[in-house]
Amino acid sequence: MGILTWARTRSPWLLHFNAGACNACDIEVLAALTPRFDLERFGAILKGSPRHADVLVVTGSVTRQVKDRLVRIYEQMPEPKFVVAVGSCACAGGVFQRCYNVYEGVDKIIPVDAYIPGCPPKPEAIIDGVVKLLKKLGY
Amino acid sequence: MGEEFLVPIGPQHPALKEPENFMLTVDGEYVVDVRARIGYNHRGIEKAMEDRTYIQNLYIVERVCGICSDSHMTCYVQCVEEAMDLEIPERAEYIRVIVAELERIHSHLLWLGVAAHEIGFDTLFFYIWRDREVVMDLLELISGNRVNYAMPTIGGVRRDITPEMEKELRKGLKILYERTEYYKQICLNEKTILQRAVGVGILTPRQAVELCAVGPTLRASGIKSDVRADDPYIAYDRIPFEVVTYDWCDVAARVMVRIDEVLEAIKMIEYCLDHMPRGPIRVKVPVMMKVPEGEVVSRVEAPRGELIHYLVSRGGIKPYRYKIRSPTLGNIPAVCEMLKGGYIADVPIVLAAIDPCFSCTDRIVFYDVGKDKRWVWTHEQLRRYGIEFYKRNRGEVR
Amino acid sequence: MSVPEDHLKVVEDLKKAVGAENVLEWSIPRERRIFVRVKTEKLRDSVRHLRDVGFKHVSTISGVDTGDGIDVVYHLARGGVSLALKVRTDYEGKLPTISDIIPGAVLYEREVHDLFGVVFENHPDLSRLILPDDWPEGVYPLLKKWKIEDLRRRLMGSG
Numbered sequence A: 001m002g003i004l005t006w007a008r009t010r011s012p013w014l015l016h017f018n019a020g021a022c023n024a025c026d027i028e029v030l031a032a033l034t035p036r037f038d039l040e041r042f043g044a045i046l047k048g049s050p051r052h053a054d055v056l057v058v059t060g061s062v063t064r065q066v067k068d069r070l071v072r073i074y075e076q077m078p079e080p081k082f083v084v085a086v087g088s089c090a091c092a093g094g095v096f097q098r099c100y101n102v103y104e105g106v107d108k109i110i111p112v113d114a115y116i117p118g119c120p121p122k123p124e125a126i127i128d129g130v131v132k133l134l135k136k137l138g139y
Numbered sequence B: 001m002g003e004e005f006l007v008p009i010g011p012q013h014p015a016l017k018e019p020e021n022f023m024l025t026v027d028g029e030y031v032v033d034v035r036a037r038i039g040y041n042h043r044g045i046e047k048a049m050e051d052r053t054y055i056q057n058l059y060i061v062e063r064v065c066g067i068c069s070d071s072h073m074t075c076y077v078q079c080v081e082e083a084m085d086l087e088i089p090e091r092a093e094y095i096r097v098i099v100a101e102l103e104r105i106h107s108h109l110l111w112l113g114v115a116a117h118e119i120g121f122d123t124l125f126f127y128i129w130r131d132r133e134v135v136m137d138l139l140e141l142i143s144g145n146r147v148n149y150a151m152p153t154i155g156g157v158r159r160d161i162t163p164e165m166e167k168e169l170r171k172g173l174k175i176l177y178e179r180t181e182y183y184k185q186i187c188l189n190e191k192t193i194l195q196r197a198v199g200v201g202i203l204t205p206r207q208a209v210e211l212c213a214v215g216p217t218l219r220a221s222g223i224k225s226d227v228r229a230d231d232p233y234i235a236y237d238r239i240p241f242e243v244v245t246y247d248w249c250d251v252a253a254r255v256m257v258r259i260d261e262v263l264e265a266i267k268m269i270e271y272c273l274d275h276m277p278r279g280p281i282r283v284k285v286p287v288m289m290k291v292p293e294g295e296v297v298s299r300v301e302a303p304r305g306e307l308i309h310y311l312v313s314r315g316g317i318k319p320y321r322y323k324i325r326s327p328t329l330g331n332i333p334a335v336c337e338m339l340k341g342g343y344i345a346d347v348p349i350v351l352a353a354i355d356p357c358f359s360c361t362d363r364i365v366f367y368d369v370g371k372d373k374r375w376v377w378t379h380e381q382l383r384r385y386g387i388e389f390y391k392r393n394r395g396e397v398r
Numbered sequence C: 001m002s003v004p005e006d007h008l009k010v011v012e013d014l015k016k017a018v019g020a021e022n023v024l025e026w027s028i029p030r031e032r033r034i035f036v037r038v039k040t041e042k043l044r045d046s047v048r049h050l051r052d053v054g055f056k057h058v059s060t061i062s063g064v065d066t067g068d069g070i071d072v073v074y075h076l077a078r079g080g081v082s083l084a085l086k087v088r089t090d091y092e093g094k095l096p097t098i099s100d101i102i103p104g105a106v107l108y109e110r111e112v113h114d115l116f117g118v119v120f121e122n123h124p125d126l127s128r129l130i131l132p133d134d135w136p137e138g139v140y141p142l143l144k145k146w147k148i149e150d151l152r153r154r155l156m157g158s159g
Helices: A001-009 A022-031 A067-076 A088-092 A123-136 B047-048 B054-064 B069-083 B090-118 B122-143 B163-189 B191-197 B205-210 B214-217 B249-275 B326-340 B346-352 B379-392 C005-018 C039-051 C103-116 C148-156
Strands: A013-018 A055-059 A084-085 A112-115 B004-006 B022-028 B030-037 B293-300 B303-311 B320-325 B363-368 B374-379 C023-030 C033-038 C057-066 C070-078 C081-089 C093-094 C118-123
Touching: A013 A022, A013 A067, A022 A055, A022 A123, A022 B122, A055 A067, A055 A088, A055 A123, A084 A088, A084 A123, A088 A112, A088 A123, A112 A123, B022 B346, B030 B326, B030 B346, B047 B054, B047 C057, B047 C148, B054 B069, B069 B090, B069 B293, B069 B303, B090 B122, B090 B163, B090 B293, B090 B346, B122 B163, B163 B191, B163 B249, B191 B249, B191 B346, B191 B379, B205 B326, B214 B249, B214 B303, B214 B326, B249 B346, B249 C023, B293 C081, B303 B326, B303 C057, B303 C070, B320 B326, B326 B346, B326 C057, B326 C103, B346 B379, B374 B379, B374 C070, C005 C023, C005 C033, C005 C039, C005 C081, C033 C039, C039 C081, C039 C093, C039 C103, C057 C103, C070 C103, C081 C093
Parallel strands: A013 A055, A055 A084, A084 A112, B004 B374, B022 B363, C033 C081, C093 C118
Antiparallel strands: B022 B030, B293 B303, B303 B320, B363 B374, C023 C033, C057 C070, C070 C081
């Protein structure tokens, strides 16, 4: 089944959360939505509320200040739910490893299903990672 | 007793960046007082820098902010170079200017698209971000990366601009110039934009100076202050350019300053290409370089405004103290002042207009003094409220 | 290297305004950079004087743990000239606020308080600015006595 076919059967709703990122990954996630890269053609839509989201896209190394918010958002998402760590910081702390206010990576706080490394990963890489995850999950 | 209800905290909208927190005291539709409390992005970088060598620190400084990473890097390398009394080749200075101005273009266009989104003009957002890809391609062409280009290094720049790259740069800059002129016309004439921007978020020149505002926010209140002109660094003393100011003191002025700065930046890059000196692009420094004892203050004009770094060295291979003040922090007192006396509906665009290097908040706390009511809105809720408010009151307000 | 005339004048005028014995050291390493240290009790007078001769812009305020106490460095600007005004205070020492003289200094003092513990008297709101809400009192992370590993262990439960 082609990607576009399965995307039409069920649209995964994505939720983007910045967990203390420097913005580089965030603007590339955002660029992934713009016409040139167009993540939406895979049916993935960026949604506004955790209660409606299937996939949580997290950037940043997780600062102490956002940790509780990240957990709360994760808990608000209905099952089945999946987490994508975008960027080296979200994967393992990136260049902020051994900083005093940083949990080194999203999986120190919530379970992660897919890791997209890069600093930042290009929009093509982000889309590739998200699509790989969705295929694996049978979307 | 007043009612207090909390709206479940939503996520940041895709258009937002880091979270920040404001507490607004309101009375009906008006903002009465503002308290700022940032820190969601505090990672502990300055402390970490004391533990890393000067070369290692290049890569953490670059990531203070991914949108103006080159500004931080430029500010850092010239700080260290001054401490070492190190002169870099002239060609490297011109290349640093080219990268810095390309970054200004990408940053301002990014912002323009986000600002359009804030007022509900999503079509414009998509058009601008599509055109912004031109400058992203140019950055990737000359540096190998779209974001975090790591071009400056201690002693010069890491990559040269070849004649082929120069050709592509000139082609791309022409397109960007045309498109930006087009967006300028839209911003000057489109009623939807004017209604949300003209007369909104007033910051008088006196307030701007007293509150130590920086960058386009400062220049949109008529103050002719730009680090590139006042405190020239790299090759800015040799490159002719205009410092853009507007004296309308409102959001519309902040839009126009940035658009004109993009047009200026394009001209500056073309000037650099026309006058590019020949020669090497860097002088080598040892990896475990030591910096003599002393202190240095380094300033650059980042897209958002004055960026300042302060180094204290006690000899050795690691900085004793490294202080970074990003421009946005300089504009927070000003933005608090701008919000006071304005509509709640104006909050998203006024916040956005200082081009915060953190998101316009993912939650704002409100307290209505008149009704003794407290609530929390997500940025998205506030943004929609603003759009609806102006739809309802089209032509009646202002 | 010749020192710019008007930079020397800035230092001389400051000495006249607050008293030469209160200006402890100064240097002009290059054009557009002046460094001055004054006696702590002359902080406000110095800032007021400098503001009145055109140094109206506070770029930022830096704290430095010197080992013998804390240097608080006020980075003032007059156009392109950046002047660093330094005063020394004790650990957990007090300094008067300058936010009534230059309102834009208000957040910078809060930041120095967060990271170094310096108390700015009469500051309108010295609450937490950048450290997390649940950061322990009395732990000022940029003091040299705190190593990153210790901070991480204490706060994140990991080394």
